Amino acid sequence: MLQVLIVDDSLIMRKQIKKILESLGHTIMGEAKNAEEAVSMYKRFRIDLVTMDISMPGKDGISTSRDIIAIDPKAKIIMITSQGQEDMVVDAIAVGAVGYILKPITSEEQVSKVINKVFIKKSE
């Protein structure tokens, strides 16, 4: 099971993602609501996976992902994105994100499928 950092400025999205990940058996190591908190928590804990809101006020999810990957080039970051943000997803993948989940998140399966693909790919 994975140690996860959730990065999202929206309290309700942090709660939703936390509930889903915990029900899938993962451990939430931290919840960050901006880039500064995310980088600080990433340095402090051993993190296997980051879920990253692509659109945050101030430094967005792409720049924050770039900061985390600068610290750890092997960081596994999954972007949380809405319809209409396809260009941002492309930019995030270019920076080093390994997958994305499209909102609204309607089931645990939607999340577990993406995580499984990322970690099966990693172990291949």
Next chain:
Amino acid sequence: MTSIDGNILLNKITKKAKIFLTQYAKIDYDSIGTIQDGLDKLKLNYCSVIVYVHGKLNFTVFMSFEEDLLKEISHTFIGTDEIEESEKKDIYASGAKETINTILGLAFTDYINQGKISGIIPPIELCNTTITKLEGITAFSKDLTTKFGKLSIKVIDYKEKDI
């Protein structure tokens, strides 16, 4: 010059709002009411959020929630109605913001991909207030009525640009 008027924008949003309510929040709507234009004030319900959309198209969207409806949607997001008292206000506010973000993302994917919309400014929350409209500005409004209360959607289309 080609332009898209506020009614078309409003209809696109309303269509996706219906899908969001019924398929995601599992809340049926009973009726849709169109509010006549010409109001000089926009009355906003229990909790409202405003988003400014810019680019070749340039407009503002208000979504105004009655209390029980916003609570029901928020509980759907987090999968429970057990919320710490100290967190309720923030949870409901972020529920309103996520709702408008999700609906607008669904409604305007085509315009974003076509370059008609270049950005959506993150939502701002306003509660229990009335906004006086500026002279000459046209508002288009629809209400979706559910058993938990109304979701009011308002579009203010500032101007027309070549698209």
